[in-house]
Amino acid sequence: MKTTCIFPGIACLMLCCLTFVSRESPSAPAAPLISARQNQAPSSSSRASIESEIRLRADRYLTRKVLTVDYYRIGRRLAFPLGFEKIPKPELPVPGIPDYPWEIWMAWEIEERLNSLGWAAQWFNDGSAALQATRELEAITRWPEFTPNSRLDLCLGHTARTLCQAYKQWNRLSPQTREAIGSALDRLAAQAMPWVETRYGTVRTARDILQSPDPQTQVHNIPFIGLIGVALAANARQSDIAPQLNDKVAALLEALMSLRRQGYSEGVGYDGYLLDFVSCWIQSLPAELQQRVLRQHDFSAFLNESYMPGAPGEIGLVAEIADVEPRQMPFHISAQARLQQLQPDPVRAWYLSQCRIEIMRADALACLRALTESPPTQATAPSGGILDAHYARVLRRGWTPEELAVAVAASNSPAGHVHLDYGSITIGAFGKWVIADPGYQQYMPGDEREFTMGPAAHNAPVLNGKAQQVKSGRIVAQEKGTDDVYKLKLDMTGCYSPMPGVSRISRTIWLCGRNLAVVADEIEGSGIETVAYHWHGDPGAAWRIEEGWALLYTEPSAMLWLGSPTLTISDVNLDRLPGSRGQLSLSTRGKAAPVIWWVFSLSDSRPALEADPDGRRITVSGRRFSP
Secondary structure (H helix, E strand, O other): OOOEOOOOOOEOOOOOOOOOOOOOOOOOOHHHHHHHHOOOOOOOOOHHHHHHHHHHHHHHHHHOOEEEEEEOOOOEEEEEEOOOOOOOOOOOOOOOOOOOOHHHHHHHHHHHHHHHHHHHHHHHOOHHHHHHHHHHHHHHHOOOOOOOOOOOOHHHHHHHHHHHHHHHHOOOOOHHHHHHHHHHHHHHHHHHHHHHHHHHOOOOOHHHHHOOOOHHHHOOHHHHHHHHHHHHHHHHOOOOOHHHHHHHHHHHHHHHHHHHHOOOOOHHHHHHHHHHHHHHHHHOOOHHHHHHHHHHOOOHHHHHHHHOOEEOOEEEEEOOOOOOOOOOOOHHHHHHHHHHHHOOOHHHHHHHHHOOHHHOOHHHHHHHHHHOOOOOOOOOOOOOEEEEOOOEEEEEOOOOOOOOEEEEEOOOOOOOOOOOOOOOEEEEEOOEEEEEOOOOOOOOOOHHHHHHHOOOOOOOOEEOOEOOOOOOOEEEEEEEOOOOEEEEEEEOHHHHOOOOOOOEEEEEEEEEOOOEEEEEEEEEOOOOOOEEEEEEEOOOOEEEEEOOEEEEEEOOOEEEEEEOOOOOOOHHHEEOOOOOOOOOEEEEEEOOOOEEEEEEEEOOOOOOEEEOOOOOOEEEOOEEEOO
């Protein structure tokens, strides 16, 4: 029956959203496609190209006899029979994680598979795709439980969303299948309501959350996404419980937006993951309430996270600062595509036109196809400068492949997906982040986790063998000088506390024109004996050491020189660190100096570099720098 929603007093009629995943799994299968096509111009988002991509994915799925799932976080790839009638729990041991959440990545892959098949059936009247999707959907409706964890979680959210999509959007389902899906959605919501009460029973308003001892835990992506999944199921069925669920989602969203204004973030990967579900929930509301939510909240900071740290010439490849996984977690692109349907924006239109459809998830493609049926929104490319990407600052002049860009970690968010990396940089050109960062965190203990989370994971200075231990950095200054020079200065002193004998640690970063970046680290204190650095390259980069400089070469034509007048660079400094997925790293170590300089030049030959005798000023190709 239709009910009246307490938030904010309007009938909760439903339009359930759609969400699927890119490629055959959320990880490695996507990467070769990016690599194979990365030298092309951005793929057209025309209706024909979108349909061609979905056709390709559906055809691949129809030939597969198993569901393949890549558990890239722990280095496992598994195969499951299709159409299973309960959620499988592999017995494979995962060192250090006795109850590994296998169901999360499985849910991602089920969603992508069914969405690819479902849209192929819908758009092309494909009987084979419709039959296979129906079989697998009906198997899900017979699951005795929709998550193995008896709590609000990601598996619950994805399963609800997959069923809602089919129930609300696909016209190739038989009445019997639709009825089975509807009954499953009712059962899912009924199963989950005790978990909603346990997790969010005391939540009535955003104030309830913000006044709690640790409000960040209330808006963490896992239970929040699970709650949204339950709300989507209730909305799709116009259930009596829909109003209270929508009220709780609304309160959590308001609290999240308040915390974000104070700097809270989980990085674009997980911020975008949550926004993906939030945008689905907005779509599931009646039009008047949709507009009220969109007027209440400014979602532009999420858009900033998506486009500002995109690699020059490959905007979907966001800088791998913190735990973002650009290839494996393009949820944020799906969210932006859905928001463009809800709230057309010229910059968002430009951004989506620059993203390759090959790396998008199927839900994003479905949204883009729908957008081609409406009058187009004028696309407007944003300006460069020192850009605020919420959890990072990005220095860039523009967006073309040959423009150098510097992305700088600049977040004190308590979220675990934001690492202890304040001031760490990545440098991009020609569709790559040539100076990179691990960009993720391995879950299992061992060399790989140490590589992604340990002292050598980032390129802020390591002092006396210790990396940053506290999230307490701050931006001191940012300015645009003459001749296209951008300057950003950070104070990182508090990030190393407590460290006896350290009085000041700051990093100044310049971007000069289209091809030069300079970094100056000022390190003061009597207690500092050694300073170490770890510069990771793009996994595909070829290196050469030449007369005290390192050269990184990436296809098709990026030649980035890395040099320092302060620390020595030689062949012995270049190595593949234990646990690396492929990056080579330049690791240097020396004694403390008043200023430690690093120069990065995108050029065919080494730049001219001179340092003043006191080391406090340098000249690079005629440009003078002093922190």
